[in-house]
Amino acid sequence: MYALLVNSGLSTEAVALLPRIETLVVVLFFGLFAMSFDFISGYTGYLSFGHAAFYGTGAYVVALAANGKLPLLGPETPFMLLLVFAGVAAAVLALAIGSVSFRLSGVYFAMITLGFSQVLYVFVRNWDFVSSAPRDGVAVTGTLEGFRIGVPGVDGWNVAIGQLTGDSIEGLFGFINLSPTEVSFYAVGAVVLVCYLAMQRLVHSPFGRTLIAIRENEERARAIGYNTYAYKLGAFVASGFFAGIAGALFVGFRRSVTPENGFYFLVAGDALLVSIIGGFGTLAGPLYGELFNAGVREFLSKEGGGGGLLPYLRANVGDATLTTELYNGLTVAEAIETFLNGHAALYVGLLFVLFVLYVPNGLLGTVRDRMGGTLATAVPRRVRRWLGE
Amino acid sequence: MASLAPAGPALPLQFADALIEFLSPSTLADVIVRGIAKASLYVMIAAGLTLVFGLMGVLNFAHGSLTMLGAYLGGLVLVAAVAQSTGGVGRLLAFGVAVVVAFGALAALGGGIEVGLVRPIYDRPPLYQILLTFGVTLVLDELARIVVLFYGLQPTTVWQDVLGTKPTFLADSIGVTGVSASGLELFQILFGVATVVGVHLFLTRTRYGLFVRAGSEDSEMLSALGVDVNRVFTVVFALGTGIAGAAGVLLAWDPAWGASVPLAAETLLPAFVVVIVGGLGTFRGTVVAALIVGLVDSSMTWWFQNFVDFTGLPEMVVFLVLVITLIVKPQGLYGVSEVGGH
Numbered sequence A: 001m002y003a004l005l006v007n008s009g010l011s012t013e014a015v016a017l018l019p020r021i022e023t024l025v026v027v028l029f030f031g032l033f034a035m036s037f038d039f040i041s042g043y044t045g046y047l048s049f050g051h052a053a054f055y056g057t058g059a060y061v062v063a064l065a066a067n068g069k070l071p072l073l074g075p076e077t078p079f080m081l082l083l084v085f086a087g088v089a090a091a092v093l094a095l096a097i098g099s100v101s102f103r104l105s106g107v108y109f110a111m112i113t114l115g116f117s118q119v120l121y122v123f124v125r126n127w128d129f130v131s132s133a134p135r136d137g138v139a140v141t142g143t144l145e146g147f148r149i150g151v152p153g154v155d156g157w158n159v160a161i162g163q164l165t166g167d168s169i170e171g172l173f174g175f176i177n178l179s180p181t182e183v184s185f186y187a188v189g190a191v192v193l194v195c196y197l198a199m200q201r202l203v204h205s206p207f208g209r210t211l212i213a214i215r216e217n218e219e220r221a222r223a224i225g226y227n228t229y230a231y232k233l234g235a236f237v238a239s240g241f242f243a244g245i246a247g248a249l250f251v252g253f254r255r256s257v258t259p260e261n262g263f264y265f266l267v268a269g270d271a272l273l274v275s276i277i278g279g280f281g282t283l284a285g286p287l288y289g290e291l292f293n294a295g296v297r298e299f300l301s302k303e304g305g306g307g308g309l310l311p312y313l314r315a316n317v318g319d320a321t322l323t324t325e326l327y328n329g330l331t332v333a334e335a336i337e338t339f340l341n342g343h344a345a346l347y348v349g350l351l352f353v354l355f356v357l358y359v360p361n362g363l364l365g366t367v368r369d370r371m372g373g374t375l376a377t378a379v380p381r382r383v384r385r386w387l388g389e
Numbered sequence B: 001m002a003s004l005a006p007a008g009p010a011l012p013l014q015f016a017d018a019l020i021e022f023l024s025p026s027t028l029a030d031v032i033v034r035g036i037a038k039a040s041l042y043v044m045i046a047a048g049l050t051l052v053f054g055l056m057g058v059l060n061f062a063h064g065s066l067t068m069l070g071a072y073l074g075g076l077v078l079v080a081a082v083a084q085s086t087g088g089v090g091r092l093l094a095f096g097v098a099v100v101v102a103f104g105a106l107a108a109l110g111g112g113i114e115v116g117l118v119r120p121i122y123d124r125p126p127l128y129q130i131l132l133t134f135g136v137t138l139v140l141d142e143l144a145r146i147v148v149l150f151y152g153l154q155p156t157t158v159w160q161d162v163l164g165t166k167p168t169f170l171a172d173s174i175g176v177t178g179v180s181a182s183g184l185e186l187f188q189i190l191f192g193v194a195t196v197v198g199v200h201l202f203l204t205r206t207r208y209g210l211f212v213r214a215g216s217e218d219s220e221m222l223s224a225l226g227v228d229v230n231r232v233f234t235v236v237f238a239l240g241t242g243i244a245g246a247a248g249v250l251l252a253w254d255p256a257w258g259a260s261v262p263l264a265a266e267t268l269l270p271a272f273v274v275v276i277v278g279g280l281g282t283f284r285g286t287v288v289a290a291l292i293v294g295l296v297d298s299s300m301t302w303w304f305q306n307f308v309d310f311t312g313l314p315e316m317v318v319f320l321v322l323v324i325t326l327i328v329k330p331q332g333l334y335g336v337s338e339v340g341g342h
Helices: A002-006 A011-017 A021-044 A052-066 A079-101 A106-126 A180-203 A206-216 A218-224 A228-254 A265-278 A285-299 A309-316 A332-340 A344-358 A362-371 A375-386 B011-023 B025-056 B063-084 B088-121 B126-150 B183-205 B207-217 B219-224 B229-252 B263-278 B283-306 B313-328
Strands: A147-150 A158-161 A169-172 A176-178 A325-327 B173-176 B179-182
Touching: A021 A180, A021 A206, A021 A228, A021 A265, A021 A285, A052 A079, A052 A106, A052 A228, A052 A265, A079 A106, A079 A147, A079 A228, A106 A265, A106 B126, A106 B263, A106 B313, A147 A180, A158 A180, A176 A180, A180 A206, A180 A228, A206 A218, A206 A228, A218 A228, A265 A285, A265 A344, A265 A362, A265 B126, A265 B263, A285 A344, A285 A362, A344 B088, A344 B126, A362 A375, B011 B025, B011 B283, B025 B063, B025 B179, B025 B183, B025 B207, B025 B229, B025 B263, B025 B283, B063 B088, B063 B126, B063 B229, B063 B263, B088 B126, B088 B229, B126 B263, B173 B183, B179 B183, B183 B207, B183 B229, B183 B283, B207 B219, B207 B229, B219 B229, B229 B263, B263 B283, B263 B313, B283 B313
Parallel strands: none
Antiparallel strands: A147 A158, A169 A176, B173 B179
16 A cells, blocks of 8 residues: 555655554554553543553563563563563553552542552662663663564464564565565554454453443442442453553564653553544544554654655745745744644644544544444445445 | 671661661751752642642643743743842842742633633543643643744753852851751742742632632532632632742752753652642642652652662652552542532
8 A cells, every 4th residue: 555655646745644664563552552541541431640550561571581681581482472471460560550549539540550650660760670771771682583473483473573673574475575664564463453352352241341331330330239349450450461562562663662661651641642532432543543643743753754744845845935034034944843843742732632622532433423333333334325225 | 887897788787877877866957958948849839739629620730831831931031130130139039020920921821721721621521621731731841842942942951041040149058056958948948838828828818719718619509609610710720820830930940950841740740749648639738748748758868868779769759658648548638538619
């Protein structure tokens, strides 16, 4: 698709508009994190503002294991196993945090989870065991090989992921050629898909229905006889597990993690942001939200490597326009630099406010409302009606 | 100390030494003065947050960003004013002007945010107010970053110029009967006490304060009595953000904080800790919690400097205070089970 558009007549516009494949990998694993956040917050209504703790735990488990710093998990441990360990570690942490936090509700719950995650953040930031400069985070130095996704132990069924260390595939089925990043995209995507389906299964089970009942009216759910505490805790642990996997995938692809992009509370803030834009309380929504968020950020990114608005404007807007004075000596070129250069957060933030005010159901939620059901049920119904049945 | 055996088995002994040193009157007094100075900063940052939450039940995530704007705005006034006059008293006056300017500008901004953004969503679940103010934070921070970059106010994090506008006597340390405190710390304590007294008087002695206290109990009843509740909300929101702005100006003079864009997150988190530990929405709780957090912070700083080899100790313990308080007393020290009157 991408190749088709880039090579078409609209190539310049396509390069500028479409996110690059590197960004799409980020969309996948961060989308999974946002989904896990939405799984607890969107479905039970408990705002887990410290969710970054689980993401960071997963990320650090993989980074430390790959550097040979964890007992029992050497650098040789298969990545698939590390994924599970990262998830389990995060789930155990979620059990510990959740068992205390779910005695509270509302704002207090948001604050105690925030408190726990900040304790961990400050701790990791200053703990010289993780690396010689803990503030700068951990880079994977223990192994030069890429992390392999596939069936552990069967070499032929494994592909390495990572920007520089990944495998490339040539001539699969005779005609499929994939660059290392594209391989990572599909491999990470497969893991994310499995996790998504698992969460989807949970949401549509009686367990998931109970969570929604808790969100809508917790007292009534308790009155019917549900042990709401156990249900919330169970959901929190499951959510922590998937957040841990998301963090593990993040390190698997990027090969480094810092306290700022792993444990800091604004990481959970980003998950919140994309959940709202995508649709709070819809499992797939956060993925679209993150796609949107990453797309906008890349579109307005500083260097615009391979795409983005800035190079497009620089290349295609005439010099006469660029040097025109707008206001008080501010030229168009300067205005572009000032307001567009890497300040995507401004526009994403504005958009976020507008969404909260006017589109509280988010992209996917609104589409569902319009269609009158989930897409999987509504689209065939529409098509059938359209075909005159 | 030198005669002791090196690390390892001697550690308990060193701990005992450190404990004795810590408990000596001069160290304790020192730590307490520092703690109260920190508490003054915390209470300044948190007072506005607790006012807004107490009346409206809105947890204002943008509070840190408003503090940050106050720091920049106050800093601009200070730098401009010091170019005019240099004497110590003149600089204190300039500080007063900066506080008034920051208070006024941010109160106006806060009032605007309340009327334009928060008011339309009062009838939604409280979650949405958190979300909305979180979005406002993103926008304000990024706007501040754009302006700062565009005018080249600072290439790095701390805007050093503002620190230079302090009167020299604030930088000196003043010794009273063996306890030494820097002039700046005494100034902060003075400022914090003045704010606490001011807010307390506002709440207990003015007609508006009466509305606020009544409104946080039952805002429907208040409006039934003929009070324009919407206007009370706007005024309190403006007042809360104004105090945040004034706090920002105070922080701009402190070398440990200074004016910078990350100040938004750096002040937001301690403000949350103080407000939650005290019990959301109670002003008395906020003052007590600020004292606790300030004293914990200053004593942990002492332990870090003298015994514990862990840079993040004070910060981590502050968050542990939050977590432990919520575990032991889920409503905070003075909190009531139901907050937010509407």
